[in-house]
Amino acid sequence: MKPPRFDYYDPHSLDEALALLARYGPEAKVLAGGQSLMPLLNMRLVAPAALVDLNRLPDLAYVRVTPAGLALGALARQRQVERAEAVVQGWPLLAAALRYVGYPQIRTRGTVGGSLAHADPAAELPAVMLALEARLVLSSQRGRRTLPAAAFFLAPLTTALAPDELLCEVQLPPLPPRTGHSFQEVSRVWGAFALVGAAALVTLDDAGRCQQARLALTGVGPVPQRASAVEAALAGEPLDAERLRQAAALVEQDLNPESDVHASAAYRRHLARVLAQRTLQAAWRRAQEAQKA
């Protein structure tokens, strides 16, 4: 037997799940897709007293378009989200980035919520949520609160979730018309976590100028980051390849990556600049196509 001993619960209602979390507090671990938690259990790097398995909760596996945008339930699987027509049409940045998360077999089980709650500093989805300005709905017996993605990620593997809280829903506001997207990353091998990854959105105004650019990066610090200097340099400007290149170079002002076993700080900074430029270019091209259509 590999995982350490724990009390296993598979609640059949949200109330029951929240009651268990209230009872066990930091001694409990939530089990969603298990694609990060089960390796930790198999290697005995964690030993929770209780495991609260969400997989028998009805009605949490939804991908739903609402008047406020897209709503993803806690059990929405990565593979399900990546293939949902509403996501491909309305939030293609998310669908594009999901292809980089592990492998199809991992995404069959892995959830979007689990990736955010895990908060690996090299994970793709947290950066995507910053770019999409997601709102995260957290529930506990004490009540419900909604946080912007930017306030959710606190440190590597650390989020604003209290021990008795569940991430219940991820909400994505609709994107403005004439918006193009791009997600790209550099990793050692296909399917691995990013060394550095970039998510870009470019929105054009009626005249074809940049109305708004958003750029978020992963793998360049303890938490994903928006590149505010780059975004400010592009807002309101007419775009061409040279201007995008110059703006992308500003990404180095926004970031302070550290060296680790996977890459040096200088290499990460280099990748951030290259990926910023490539993703902004690609997003701009798509925005132009959207404008023509």
Added chain:
Amino acid sequence: MNPQQQRVVSVIVNGREYTGTVPTRKTLADFLRQDLRLTGTHVGCEHGVCGACTVLLDGQPVRACLLLAVQAHGARLETVEGLAAADGTLHPLQQAFQQCHALQCGFCTPGLLMTLKAFLQENPAPTAEEVREAIAGHLCRCTGYLHIIAAALQAAAQLRGERA
């Protein structure tokens, strides 16, 4: 029996129903191998990376090392033991692996076969590039992968009813 530590688990594996009593912390891979004696599902890394333990859960490929047996209760599973016909005739994928020399030691093979079975059902006419992406989550230390890609394409052609 403390239901938080031990449970009765019923699953349908390759069309046959099995029931067993398992500790809740036992993985599905170990349940298949140790309790059900279905040792075709291999266990390599036990943290999701190598793909050797891949089985189909309600038709979808998953890592059996990253599921608890108790989570599979009520599910329909397919493992490599279910691929060949009852009379022993190999599945077109198995035939293609044999013909294309897509295995040497065979450790990675059961997982690859299950991934490819689900993949070819979804995408009956893949390109070589799509096959590469489909099998990216499997490590093979023997073949260098090229023969596996060839076998997948040959099996796809045969399953479409074309001569390979």
